[in-house]
Amino acid sequence: MIPLPTKKKFIKLPLVQEFLEGTGGEAAIGVAAFCEKKGKRVTDEEIAKKMKVKVTEIRTVLNRLHYKGIACYKKTKNKRNGWYNYTWEIKKKRIVELILEEQKENIKKLEEKQNFGKNYCFFSCKNTCNVTPFEIAAEYQFKCPECGETMNSFDYSKKLESINKQIDTMKKEVGQLEKIT
Ligand SMILES: [Zn+2]
Structure with missing residues (x-):
């Protein structure tokens, strides 16, 4: 594991914010900040609810970040209704890698x-x-x-x-x- 700075500091770096916005769109900073704060995998609905943004918008952001390997999801089957749940996390290490490049x-x-x-x-x-x-x-x-x-x-x-x-x-x-x- 690579040691990373405290949650607050990382997401507040102007370079990180600029990068996230440029890669995932305007809402990307909020999405990454929320995932950071949660510290565990979250669903797109949770993010949308918290940010008071349409879930489709959150999905667009997550897809863009996923394309760059920044957002990763896990698919799990809901035993009750048989639907699939997607839970997301943001890879800080990947963000740093891409910015440095x-x-x-x-x-x-x-x-x-x-x-x-x-x-x-x-x-x-x-x-x-x-x-x-x-x-x-x-x-x-x-x-x-x-x-x-x-x-x-x-x-x-x-x-x-x-x-x-x-x-x-x-x-x-x-x-x-x-x-x-
Ligand atoms: Zn001239």
Whole structure:
């Protein structure tokens, strides 16, 4: 078993909330929080009742999360009426895994952008329609293909600064999550 942070802390991490919402839809944070709090398998009806949301909406969320391996269900036969009961649980470990994968990919992309920005001269029109490297701007004869204005050299340092900040923040967040796993 992998030790995880306290229930409250995990679900409150912005990265976790963003991820859940992006993966399962708006209600996903509530669903995961409820399952967490319960600490045992729950039915979709229970979740819907607690959240005061239609059960179909909860099922949509659970299916989306199930597709990613985040929500898992257990099927049991109800002895009284012969129907099947589905009880659900949320896999925290899987959430962490997926976020780490995603963030590492994002950081890689930003670092590539950063290197690109360091190694090239950029050009743009005064409307900043596009920021393009010298070679492309030259192909357009330094006339913006969108607005027709002249393209001049573009100061990329501000953009680099913001990319650096983004990378720093992401690395911190990843570090936080890695501590969890
Ligand atoms: Zn332009």
